[in-house]
Amino acid sequence: MEPDLTDEATYERVRGEQWSRLSRRGMLRATAGVGLGAAFAGTGSARAAVPVRGLAPGGPIVKPLPPELFITHGTNAETRWEALKGTGQHTPVDRFFVRNHTATPLIDARTWRLKLWGGGLRGAPDPDHPIEFSYEDLLGLRAETVTASIECTGNGRSFYTSQQGQQVSGTPWKLGAVGVARWRGVPLSTVLARAGLTRRAVDLLPRGLDPEYVDKGENLGRVRRPLPVAKALKDVLLAYEMNGEPLAPDHGHPVRLVVPSWVGIASIKWLGDIEVADRPLFSPWNTRFYRLFGPDHPAEGSSPLTRMNVKSAFELPWDAQLTGGRTHVLTGRSWSGNGRIRRVEVSVDGGATWRHARTIGPPRSRGWVRWEFPWRPKTPGSYELLARAVDETGAGQPATAPYNTLGYLFGAVVRHPVRIS
Template identity: 60%
Template sequence: MPIDESAYDRRRLGQWLSGEAKAEGVSRRDLLRLAAAAGVLTTLATPTPASASPSASASASTPAPAPGIVKPLPPELFTIRGTNAETNWSALRGTGFHTPVDRFFVRNHTSTPRLDAASWRLKVWGSGLRGAPGLDKSVEFDLHDLRRLPSVTIDAFVECAGNGRSYFATQQGDTVTGTAWTLGAVGTARWRGVPLSLVLRLAGLTRRAVDLQPRGLDDEYVTGGINLGRVRRPMPVAKALDDVILAYEMNGEPLPYDHGHPVRIVAPSWVGISNIKWVGDIEVSDQPLYSPWNTDFYRLFGPAYPAEGSAPLTGQTLKSAFETSAGATFAAGVRHRLTGRSWSGTGGIRHVDVSTDAGATWRRADLHDRPRTGIWSRWSLDWHPTAPGATALLARAIDTTGRSQPATTTPNTQGYLFDAVVRHPVTVLEPASV
């Protein structure tokens, strides 16, 4: 049965505040000290210091080279942001429904490990598996074991929770921290792998299990003077049994190094941090689990939220993007075909309205994909500008739940889940000037 995400969020928030949880690998005192250093346990509107955030400040104007990414990052395809690479939306025009691997964004906390598929093992362990009382049972699978099991193939987007973060500052004047993504920290792929539910049952899942926690094999992450260990984030067993897969192929090929080789988690519709890359072990627990990635990070803090923050983030939000670069020029008196994509974590895309005059008027775009939750829909609209000058293109999606992109997004200190309509600046020129 699909998980009731709002009920899960409320329950986990209460358990975290009351200390009814297991936070493996880092003490509650360290988590609270790190959160206090970041300023996220207050209701002040002051920015979080960049050193206490998982990534560089969104106010940084000159990104450093991306260390530790394996694949080529040509500037026409990517914008480098610290240890990450953002897809340029203009590079997706004409590429089809699935994001080509050479254009798929990269989100790394540290650097991409080059793991050997032949020696890789997945350990499934914990108090939520069958075993002697008080003892953790463990079962191991290699890649050959997984490939022998029945597989599934799914289309799903993966998106960083901070995608669109820079617009908090540029459109709303809010101060936030984190990687200054525009809208390119998202990609849709065709993933093939084994249902996580099948692996859990083979490992001896019991009715006592409530949470599981995949952990990556990338380097340990150190921030604020605290070693937080390897990237890991819990999810409820109900989500794992619903639609999560252990993926070993991406767009018909073995997973590339930067995207989780040899095996990763794909958790459709959930924030990117739930899709752990390079997974090496999964703890299955009969008590709630916590890590820094659902206590200090990937929750909402700020004046609009309780002092202790929101519940851990689960489902993604609603966004739209044009497949053209910001500041692009268009000739007046000529018909142009505007293209873009919209996506939602809560429903399929029902329709998209586009404005070519900075929001003064709107027209309905043509949709090219049927609405499905957890993937995007491509759309297009003809535009015949007549007068030269600066303008802004806007796209506003409505999903099948009735949710629509708002004019503004309630700010939070770490800049997550920006869902407002983005103003895309362009210029119309006289035909001879283009």
């Protein structure tokens, strides 16, 4: 009988057996460059500019983006919700959304190094003399596997305009800037301990190896965002595997952060170096971006955003065409950065009445719950389908989302149009 790989303990045991049959050096040869033959230089200081020797050919994203699976937004690709129907708990890699500030870099795992430095480490190593870990070093450390969602902070942004008539800036995502995967890697706490973490440490500043980001003509450098030491030590993973395979280039090869329950920007892809500081740290990604700005917020914005909120989505095309005179089993998913979803309700009459949806499988604290709802429409015409959820903290989905100019954290009930013929 095949083992149940949806169970994390079983998956951990099976993967451990598989990896024990492979030498770490053999795995390196199998995954180096993911067959792409491009590399970053693996030497030089953490402060030095990283010479990009390879970027995605023909565009900012490596993997194919067939229109039946994705909606493209410049450097980003949004998953179509209908493409997730029947896919189970974990989002297939070929359907996982892509959020790029610039372009996917192609990195050779054999020359890659993770560099740690700063006043929060023993001896306060400087960026020219960091503590270094190779890919093979990480493969040799005790691994953990977690199922967790990663979601762009702006997921649902377009609904501020289409549902609430409010202008916002940023990528006009519907609800497809989220995915759930089984991530395997080394706890960040393990690497910090080996690097000599001290009690003086306050903040970390993980930085990616993607090209420098230019905003309105200003070069903001490589993507980086401070992470409190308390969160780093709690549940953050240095992931090198996604759904049982080495990370694909678009999803952070060779190593990325996975910061469960937090805004997606915290899960830095293509991780290159981490400053470990004995003081608070700042970057444009926690000062200029990823705060709430607008008439109801301070001029400097809210505190930097951390946890994601509650959302629900139907596994249906937008403006879906359905046949009348029969029962349709509507399916969808709900999730929250606060933890498990406790209940899901669906309305097929624009919100006039609500009924409970049937959930499929146990609720998960870091993933989503799948659900279904039978519907037999009585008459042809246009309908709006609504779904809303409540998580274990009691947080739910309001009718409208509080406004902010950058369009973050849209958590209101989304009105999904369908037509019955």
